[in-house]
Amino acid sequence: MPCLRPTCYDLGMCLGIPGKVIGIDGLEATVDFFGVRRQVRLDVVDEPVALGDYVLNHVGFAIRRIPESEVAETLKLFAELAAAGDDQDLLAADLRAELAATRKSEK
Amino acid sequence: MTADPGGVAELKFRDPGRARELTMALARLAESRERAPVTLMHVCGTHEQAIARFGLRSSLPPGLRVIMGPGCPVCVTDFGEVDEGVALALQGVRIATYGDMVKLPGSSKSLADAQTEGARVEVVYSATQAVELARATEEPVVFFASGFETTAVTTAAILLAGPPANFSVLSAHKYVPPAMEAVAGLPDTRVDGFLAAGHAAVITGYGLFEDFARRHRTPVVVAGFEPLDILAGLVKLLEMIRDREYGVANGYPRCVTRAGNLRAQESLWKVFEAADGPWRGIGVIPDGNLQLRKEWAALDARRRFRIDVSGLQQTERSELSRRCLCGKIMVGLVEPTQCPLFGRECVPDSPVGACMVSSEGTCKIWYQYGGRPDLGGTP
Numbered sequence: 001m002p003c004l005r006p007t008c009y010d011l012g013m014c015l016g017i018p019g020k021v022i023g024i025d026g027l028e029a030t031v032d033f034f035g036v037r038r039q040v041r042l043d044v045v046d047e048p049v050a051l052g053d054y055v056l057n058h059v060g061f062a063i064r065r066i067p068e069s070e071v072a073e074t075l076k077l078f079a080e081l082a083a084a085g086d087d088q089d090l091l092a093a094d095l096r097a098e099l100a101a102t103r104k105s106e107k
Numbered sequence: 108m109t110a111d112p113g114g115v116a117e118l119k120f121r122d123p124g125r126a127r128e129l130t131m132a133l134a135r136l137a138e139s140r141e142r143a144p145v146t147l148m149h150v151c152g153t154h155e156q157a158i159a160r161f162g163l164r165s166s167l168p169p170g171l172r173v174i175m176g177p178g179c180p181v182c183v184t185d186f187g188e189v190d191e192g193v194a195l196a197l198q199g200v201r202i203a204t205y206g207d208m209v210k211l212p213g214s215s216k217s218l219a220d221a222q223t224e225g226a227r228v229e230v231v232y233s234a235t236q237a238v239e240l241a242r243a244t245e246e247p248v249v250f251f252a253s254g255f256e257t258t259a260v261t262t263a264a265i266l267l268a269g270p271p272a273n274f275s276v277l278s279a280h281k282y283v284p285p286a287m288e289a290v291a292g293l294p295d296t297r298v299d300g301f302l303a304a305g306h307a308a309v310i311t312g313y314g315l316f317e318d319f320a321r322r323h324r325t326p327v328v329v330a331g332f333e334p335l336d337i338l339a340g341l342v343k344l345l346e347m348i349r350d351r352e353y354g355v356a357n358g359y360p361r362c363v364t365r366a367g368n369l370r371a372q373e374s375l376w377k378v379f380e381a382a383d384g385p386w387r388g389i390g391v392i393p394d395g396n397l398q399l400r401k402e403w404a405a406l407d408a409r410r411r412f413r414i415d416v417s418g419l420q421q422t423e424r425s426e427l428s429r430r431c432l433c434g435k436i437m438v439g440l441v442e443p444t445q446c447p448l449f450g451r452e453c454v455p456d457s458p459v460g461a462c463m464v465s466s467e468g469t470c471k472i473w474y475q476y477g478g479r480p481d482l483g484g485t486p
Contacts, residue, residue, distance in 0.1 A: 016257070016306045027268075041235060043264035046370040056309065056362055059254075060233035061261045063368065064309045070361035077333055090466045090475050091156040097206070101232035 016058040017098045018066055018074050021049055029062065030105050031055065034079045038102035060101040122335060126166075129338040134168040136345035144170040146297060147344050148439050150178040150287060151304030152467020153332050159476040161334040173341065174439040177286045178304060180254045180279075181207040181465035182437060183386040188279045189213030190416040192251040195277065195408065196226035201244070203237035204251035206230045207465040208279075210458060215422045218251075234265040241274035249408045253279040257306050259397050260371040263378035266399075266406055277408040280397035282381055283307050284315055289392050290438050291323040298439065300344035302337070303329045305359040310375070312367025316355045324353045331359040378403060387461055388434025427452055433460035436469050443470040450474060 019040070023030030027042050029049060042049060045062040049055060054071045055062035066074070081092050082099075137145065149155065155175045158164060167173060177183055190213045196202045202218065209218045209228060218228045231237045237250035252262045259280040266276065283304065290296055303316055308329045316327040326347035330340030340358045347356065357363055377400075384396030399407040408414070431453065432446040443449045443462070453459040455471055462468035 016309075041261075041264065043268060044260050044368070044371045044374065046368045056306075058257055058306065059261050060235050061264060063257065063260070063306070063371065064362050066361055074331075074333065074361075089160070090472060091153070091160050094153070094156070094466055097232055101236070103235070 016056045016063065017078055017095055018054055018056050018071055021051055021053045021055060024049065024051065028103075029055070031057065031062075031102070033099060033102075034075075034082050036099065037105040038099065039105055040102050057098065057102065059098070060103065125335055126338065129335065129342055130166045130168075132342045133166070133171065133338070133345065136342065136349060137168040137171045139349065140170070140345075144172055145299045145345065145348065146172045146174060146439070147300045147302060147341060148174050148176045148290065148298045149302035149304070149330075150176040150283060150290075151302075151307070152179045152465065152469075152472070153306070154178065154302065154304065154330070154337060155467070155469060155472045156476075157332050157334060157337060159472050163334060163337060166338070167341075171341075171345075173302075174298075174442070175437075175469045176290050176298075176301075176439050177386065177389060177437045178283075179437070179462065179465050179467035179469070180258070180281050181205075181211060182433065182461040182468045183281055183286070183389060184208070184211060184253055184279045184461070185385040185387045186212075186214045187385065187416065187420075188277075189217065190419045191409070191414050192218055192249075192277060192279075193221045193226075193419060194414050194416045195249055195251075195412060196221040196228055197224065198412070198414075199226070200412065201240070201246060201248045202226070202228045202251050202277075203231045203240050203248055204228065205232070205253055207467075208251060208253055210464050211461055212428065212458070212464075214416075214420045214424070216419060234261045238265050238270045238274055241271050245273060247273050247275065247412075249275050249277050249412075251277045251279065253281075255281055255283050255304075255307050256310050256375060256397070259379060260310055260368075260375045263374040266378050266403060267374055270406065272405075275406045275408040275411050276399060278379070278396075278398055280379065281386065281392075282395055282397055284311070284319065285381070285392050285394045286386065286389075287316075287319060289389065289395070291319070291325060293438060296439055298325060299348055300325055301327045302340050302344065303327050303355075305329055305331045305336075305362060308359070308363045308367065310368050310371045312365050312372075313355050313357045313363055314365040315367070320353050320355050324351075326353055327355045329355070329357050329359050329363050331362065388437055427459050431460035433462040433468075433470070436462055443473045446470070 019031035019033040056064040241248035379397040381394035404410045462470035
């Protein structure tokens with residue numbers, strides 16, 4: 001879950017997190033991040049994004065479509081970081097900030 | 108919740124065979140060099156986080172140094188830029204900004220100081236959230252925006268999407284390639300190879316570094332953020348140095364292409380233009396700042412408001428702040444532990460310099476992951 005306490009204010013300026021596209025509505029996509037559904041914007045990503053694609057996201061925007069065949073290792077790393085990090089772990093805190101940058105999904 | 112050390116070890120050596128191969132290759136390559144030590148520079152806070160978190164420096168052979176360059180956009184935000192944000196906030200304008208910017212010291216005050224004097228400063232995690240703040244009110248909202256090109260493209264995107272009229276941007280966005288140029292040109296810094304930041308290269312493409320590598324006779328490798336990506340990037344750099352191959356290698360092909368994200372580049376340059384500007388602790392970097400183009404004057408806080416920073420800049424910088432070595436740390440001349448303030452007068456809760464403020468600052472990363480993280484391999 002995104003942490004919104006003051007100690008978690010840090011924001012990685014170039015971290016980026018991968019997620020799977022499970023819905024598209026115009027310039028917004030619903031993306032699954034390790035089981036958490038969030039809305040991200042599609043203004044910046046350059047390739048057409050389809051349901052089931054993986055995208056790399058930064059501060060609430062998809063910046064790159066990632067081939068599914070190459071995403072598995074990355075996903076494992078991020079899922080573990082998301083689960084393991086405490087407030088002192090900057091990499092994990094930046095990852096939570098990236099999630100906090102996305103909009104909550106209504107659905 | 109605390110980090111599970113077992114988990115970290117597992118991550119570091121998810122593919123232990125591959126990790127062993129890579130560290131052995133590093134050792135062989137470093138040993139075969141006639142001229143030691145070799146210094147490799149990366150320019151990304153996330154790389155430093157991964158190196159420190161996963162203890163990668165302990166895997167480096169003697170004679171190989173890996174240092175961080177100006178890879179923290181918050182750290183290089185100049186005093187004058189912070190002063191502009193603080194002045195606007197103290198004038199009563201609502202400020203939305205990324206969290207790391209709040210504690211960043213200006214000439215005499217930070218945004219956090221302004222907050223205690225009653226100014227309204229709100230932390231956002233995205234440009235979209237800043238626009239939402241503006242939509243929810245009639246009064247002016249200024250988005251004090253920081254970050255390298257990867258983040259600047261998102262600021263460009265919200266401007267192109269048509270924000271409300273009460274919204275404007277105070278840009279402290281920075282552009283990485285000119286800073287690499289500046290570091291490579293410094294007489295005191297000898298960098299033998301650069302590890303370029305993967306996610307900035309997602310936007311700009313790796314082709315951008317080809318001319319740089321040729322001119323400075325310094326290889327560049329674009330690398331991802333996983334421990335094995337970083338080790339593989341270092342191996343590739345040592346091979347290129349050995350073979351005098353002064354070009355660019357893409358070690359992150361799953362995300363980076365030669366041309367980069369053309370749509371993002373088009374948006375970026377439609378909204379921003381490169382301008383000379385001071386980087387904190389480093390000096391003026393030609394074309395290092397991203398400022399709004401004239402066509403966007405109506406949404407440019409610098410053109411829209413009279414920002415008077417003179418009251419903030421009259422005081423002398425404190426004795427402590429003059430002893431801060433952030434500038435030298437950011438160009439790789441000294442390490443955080445060589446700063447007399449590190450971990451003593453300067454800690455994350457009361458930072459003296461910008462490098463201890465941001466989660467991407469070298470000092471904060473070293474402090475947070477235990478002082479001098481696993482520097483077994485440095486000379």
